[in-house]
Amino acid sequence: MQDQVTNQIEKKVSQVEQAIIESTLWEKFMQILDFKILDFTSGTGNDAHAIVLKVKYLLLVALVLVATTYLLRWVKHLLTKNMPLVDKAKFSTVFSFARWVIYIVVMLIVFDSIGINVTAVFAASAALLIGIGLALQTLFQDIISGIFILIDQSVHVGDIIEIDGKVGRVEEIKLRTTRAVTIDNKVLVIPNHLYLENSLFNWTQNGTQTREAVFVGVAYGSDVQLVKKLLLEVAASHPSVMSDPAPAVVFTDFGESSLDFKVTFTLNDSFKAQFPKSDMRFEIDRLFREHKISIPFPQRDVHFYKANN
Secondary structure (H helix, E strand, O other), rough: OOOOOHHHHHHHHHHHHHHHHOOHHHHHHHHHHHOOOEEEEEEOHHEEEEEEEEEHHHHHHHHHHHHHHHHHHHHHHHHHHHOHHHHHHHHHHHHHHEEEHHHHHHHHHHHHOOOOOOOHHHHHOOHHHHHHHOOOHHHHHHHHHHHHHHHOOOOOOEEEEEEEEEEEEEEEEEEOEEEEEEOOOOOOEEEEHHHHOEEEEOOOOOOOEEEEEEEEEEOOOOHHHHHHHHHHHHHHHOOOOOOOOOOEEEEEEEOOEEEEEEEEEEEEOOOOOHHHHHHHHHHHHHHHHHOOOOOOOOOOOOOOOOOOO
């Protein structure tokens, strides 16, 4: 009984297939799919090969692109569903660049599978591609450096950085450039490839608190204990200086013309450190004058010798 039912189903399926093949509509559809948009021979001699582009090939390419798009969206959602909003935005920037690379690779694979000689296409345009590559070399360096910055998290928005002698607070990290604002409220646009060519100082990667210092020299013979006391008083009395850790004074060296000291202190906003340092220098100068402590200037003794004839 089961064999009879199976035979009947196979018979019906065969009848349907035969009806579709014999129908005029199916033939026209197949003719449309096999329609040749391009049909020519490239190269000569042993290097000659036919290039044929049919409608069904275009449909295949479109289908592969749509499938790749949905697959990439699913992968992106899978990787970013647990990310914070800030990191998600950074990943989207990197992913948008990688997506186009994946599209190009997929297209090359599809073209090769349908019979288009991809190697010949690249060989024919090798000179153009080399010229474009040389012209966009710096652009590619910036993009690759931007990807490294976003992945290794060496710089974040809000960090205070110093690069090539310039200091600024990072406001925006893009794929090609980093935008920072200096203490003078000027916009500093940094090409990302400079991160690979120069030493980068991140003042706030370990936190917003930074250790700063003011240097001063006093004349030989001064009361060094009084100097230490006054320097600690100046640092502790400034409203921007944090009490923990407490300020400290270091006797750094016996200089050529002075006894050299350094007063160190902690600030919560190193971006504006020049203003507390300036206030402290004014106060140090006032207190030293008040206590008769002189700040020497470099001195040289010049001796003249008269040669005997």
